[in-house]
Structures are given as structure tokens and as C-alpha cells.
Amino acid sequence: xxxxxxxxxxxxxxxxxxxxxxxxxxxxxxxxxxxxxxxxxxxxxxxxxxxxxxxxxxxxxxxxxxxxxxxxxxxxxxxxxxxxxxxxxxxxxxxxxxxxxxxxxxxxxxxxxxxxxxxxxxxxxxxxxxxxxxxxxxxxxxxxxxxxxxxxxxxxxxxxxxxxxxxxxxxxxxxxxxxxxxxxxxxxxxxxxxxxxx
Amino acid sequence: xxxxxxxxxxxxxxxxxxxxxxxxxxxxxxxxxxxxxxxxxxxxxxxxxxxxxxxxxxxxxxxxxxxxxxxxxxxxxxxxxxxxxxxxxxxxxxxxxxxxxxxxxxxxxxxxxxxxxxxxxxxxxxxxxxxxxxxxxxxxxxxxxxxxxxxxxxxxxxxxxxxxxxxxxxxxxxxxxxxxxxxxxxxxxxxxxxxxxxxxxxxxxxxxxxxxxxxxxxxxxxxxxxxxxxxxxxxxxxxxxxxxxxxxxxxxxx
Numbered sequence: 089x090x091x092x093x094x095x096x097x098x099x100x101x102x103x104x105x106x107x108x109x110x111x112x113x114x115x116x117x118x119x120x121x122x123x124x125x126x127x128x129x130x131x132x133x134x135x136x137x138x139x140x141x142x143x144x145x146x147x148x149x150x151x152x153x154x155x156x157x158x159x160x161x162x163x164x165x166x167x168x169x170x171x172x173x174x175x176x177x178x179x180x181x182x183x184x185x186x187x188x189x190x191x192x193x194x195x196x197x198x199x200x201x202x203x204x205x206x207x208x209x210x211x212x213x214x215x216x217x218x219x220x221x222x223x224x225x226x227x228x229x230x231x232x233x234x235x236x237x238x239x240x241x242x243x244x245x246x247x248x249x250x251x252x253x254x255x256x257x258x259x260x261x262x263x264x265x266x267x268x269x270x271x272x273x274x275x276x277x278x279x280x281x282x283x284x285x286x
Numbered sequence: 287x288x289x290x291x292x293x294x295x296x297x298x299x300x301x302x303x304x305x306x307x308x309x310x311x312x313x314x315x316x317x318x319x320x321x322x323x324x325x326x327x328x329x330x331x332x333x334x335x336x337x338x339x340x341x342x343x344x345x346x347x348x349x350x351x352x353x354x355x356x357x358x359x360x361x362x363x364x365x366x367x368x369x370x371x372x373x374x375x376x377x378x379x380x381x382x383x384x385x386x387x388x389x390x391x392x393x394x395x396x397x398x399x400x401x402x403x404x405x406x407x408x409x410x411x412x413x414x415x416x417x418x419x420x421x422x423x424x425x426x427x428x429x430x431x432x433x434x435x436x437x438x439x440x441x442x443x444x445x446x447x448x449x450x451x452x453x454x455x456x457x458x459x460x461x462x463x464x465x466x467x468x469x470x471x472x473x474x475x476x477x478x479x480x481x482x483x484x485x486x487x488x489x490x491x492x493x494x495x496x497x498x499x500x501x502x503x504x505x506x507x508x509x510x511x512x513x514x515x516x517x518x519x520x521x522x523x524x525x526x527x528x529x530x531x532x533x534x535x536x537x538x539x540x
Contacts, residue, residue, distance in 0.1 A: 124405065126401060129398075130394070133394055133397055137389040137397075141388070141389035141390070142387040142388075142389075145387055155389075155392075158389060159396055159397050162393075162397040162401075163400045163401060163404070166401045166404060166405075224378050228378050247383065275344050276344070278379060279375050279376065282378065282379070285375075286374050
């Protein structure tokens with residue numbers, strides 16, 4: 089079945105920039121990556137790494153942590169590809185993996201703080217502790233990072249990443265009404281914290 | 287949110303002085319005080335004097351959407367004052383949404399380095415089974431081969447791995463299985479230990495023998511057993527079984 093075989097395999101040139109990777113749909117690349125094509129997966133990573141990193145950064149307000157989380161999430165995506173059935177879109181699935189990785193990171197950080205007594209990282213600082221000259225953007229980052237993780241994740245996915253309530257529910261594994269409640273509480277929290285910065 | 291609209295009270299009578307000042311003063315005095323931790327916003331009640339829920343206005347501002355009741359909002363000083371303040375407080379959040387955030391340049395490389403290492407043992411052998419095809423993960427074939435070898439009398443311990451054949455056969459007369467022609471890109475993948483192999487595999491085993499029989503005889507029995515089991519269970523042709531006898535545990539001399 090030479091013809092069939094050829095059409096089913098991602099061209100080797102996909103990793104050599106001689107083929108415009110933008111013309112290949114996610115679904116086709118996922119299919120090939122699931123069969124073991126590292127090249128196809130590399131194209132997917134290149135295409136989606138910004139959104140993975142962005143979510144990780146907005147959930148932690150810490151670039152170094154975000155890079156660790158993004159790397160962990162993308163490698164986990166490769167490991168998890170055989171179980172990915174395409175029920176959700178590939179980006180939605182990546183969001184789910186990334187927010188799980190971020191949640192694990194934040195949990196580990198909290199346990200570390202509790203067991204060692206070390207000062208919380210900058211991302212965990214309370215907005216009130218920031219000096220005024222750091223400005224309201226820093227205060228806002230800190231205010232987002234200070235929200236409980238569940239609220240933060242819902243807010244970031246909906247407000248910053250532009251997902252619908254339904255997509256947020258899919259990523260977070262909760263009902264749409266829970267998503268709405270978390271977003272409402274997160275908005276209250278942010279507004280309350282940012283009120284003095286008007 | 288129609289329920290909220292229905293629950294609104296009458297619009298407020300015209301007040302003297304600034305609407306905003308009046309609203310702030312009323313907020314502090316006229317609404318039941320909530321415990322500090324539960325108050326959603328320090329300067330606002332959860333429901334304005336006109337009856338509109340604060341949440342409704344927050345959603346309007348944060349979602350940048352049209353008001354639920356435009357006619358009311360146009361004429362209501364409470365709503366307009368609250369909206370003005372909410373817009374002001376929310377502005378930095380809105381600007382943060384537009385902030386470009388890109389992955390660091392090193393991310394792709396570091397991810398693919400780890401993926402490459404993982405993929406080295408992540409290939410599949412594929413048997414065409416019209417109207418589909420059956421893929422078997424490399425490690426599954428390795429398990430079958432190792433267990434088959436371990437069952438041969440005289441073998442004490444066995445480790446080993448499977449690999450795609452270096453030279454892919456066009457056909458295998460002994461099994462009747464036809465190996466898929468391997469396109470160039472696939473050969474590159476297989477050379478890197480990744481991708482999809484055909485219906486033929488090479489098995490490499492490392493044995494510890496018990497020393498009760500000649501090692502060549504033992505190795506041949508292992509080959510036969512492995513070839514038979516992998517063919518029976520995975521439908522794959524083992525074209526080569528390399529056996530390394532690494533250790534022998536001789537029985538005590540009586």
C-alpha cells in the first residue's frame with residue numbers, strides 16, 4: 089500500500105521548513121504524532137507553545153516557573169497523546185494539561201513554604217505588601233496570583249484566554265455554573281484589591 | 287438576568303449635588319453593613335439603591351457588553367456612577383489582557399529534547415489487517431519476547447529489547463506477512479528509534495543461563511520460542527533474535 093502509506097505519513101520536510109506547516113491542520117498533525125512522529129509533534133509545539141506559556145505565566149506571575157510548567161505540560165502532552173481521542177480540540181486539551189501542571193506546581197510551592205518556613209515567592213506576595221512605586225500593573229499581577237487557584241484558573245481562561253464558559257468547564261472539569269461562580273468571585277477579588285489603585 | 291431586572295426598585299428621585307458623592311454617602315449609610323471579608327467591594331453595596339445587582343454591572347464592564355436594561359441605565363445616576371468607577375478600576379485588567387506574552391525561545395528546544403528521548407522507545411510495529419491495521423507498542427513486543435525466553439528451561443534471567451529491522455524486507459516467506467515499504471521519512475524516524483515500523487522486528491536478549499546445557503543449544507531454543515510467541519501473540523515476524531549469554535550460574539560441583 090505504498091500510496092496509502094505515503095499519504096499517512098507527515099512529510100519529513102515538515103521539520104525542515106520547506107513545507108509550510110501552517111497548511112497542515114492540527115488534527116492531521118495529532119494523528120501523526122500519535123503514531124510516533126516527533127516531527128509532527130514539533131510542529132504542534134511550535135504552534136501552541138505561546139498559549140501554553142501564557143497560561144502558565146498568568147497562573148503564576150513568574151516567568152521561570154511558567155517555563156518549567158510549560159515544558160512539563162508539553163512533554164506530558166506527548167506522553168498522553170495515545171490517550172487523546174480528540175473529544176476536545178487539541179488547544180483545549182493542552183489548556184487542561186497546562187492548568188493541571190500549574191496547579192501541581194502551586195501546590196508543591198505551598199507545601200515547600202509550609203515545611204521550610206521560607207518566605208513565599210514573589211508571585212505569592214500579597215498586593216498590600218507591594219510598594220507603590222512598583223505600580224498598579226505589578227499590583228494587578230500580584231492580585232491575580234493571590235486569588236485562590238480555582239478562581240484564578242477560571243478567570244484567566246475566560247477573561248484572558250477568551251474561552252467560553254463551556255470550554256472553561258471542559259478544561260477545568262467542573263460545571264458551567266461552577267465556572268460562572270468562580271469567575272464572579274475572582275472579579276470581585278480583583279476589583280476589591282485594585283480599588284485603591286484607581 | 288431578567289430576574290435581576292424584575293427585582294429592581296423604583297428609580298431614585300433626583301438628588302441634589304453630585305450623583306457620585308451622593309451614591310458613595312448613601313452606600314456607607316443606607317445599606318446594611320456586611321462583614322469586611324464578605325463585602326465584595328469596599329465602596330459598593332452588593333445591590334445599588336436602584337435595585338440593580340452590582341454583579342450585573344461588573345459583568346457588563348468585564349465582558350465589555352451592552353447593558354441589560356439600556357433605558358434604565360441611561361437615566362439612573364447610581365448605575366452610571368457605579369459603572370464609571372468600575373470602568374476605572376477594571377481598566378488595568380483590560381490592558382493586561384492585550385499584553386503580548388510569548389514563550390521563551392528556548393522552550394521548543396528543551397521540550398523536543400525530552401520528547402526525543404522519550405520517543406526513542408516509543409515506536410510501534412504495524413501489521414496491515416484490512417480494513418485497518420494493528421499497531422503494537424515496542425515495549426509490548428519486548429515483554430512478549432522476554433517472557434517467552436524466560437520460559438525456556440535453562441534460562442534463569444532475561445532482559446532485552448526489540449528494534450525495527452535495519453533492513454526492511456519486502457516480504458517474509460516464512461510468515462506470509464508482507465512488510466510495508468518504508469518511505470524515506472519513516473526510515474529517518476526509525477533510525478532515530480522513533481516512528482512506525484512494519485510487521486517485522488529484531489529482538490535482542492541478554493540471558494543468564496543455569497549451565498545445565500550447551501549454550502548454543504539453549505540460545506537456539508530461545509530463538510524458536512521467541513519467534514513462535516511473538517508471531518502468535520503479536521502477529522509479527524521476528525527476523526532476527528540476537529542472544530547474549532551474559533552470565534551463567536553453574537550448579538554446585540558434587
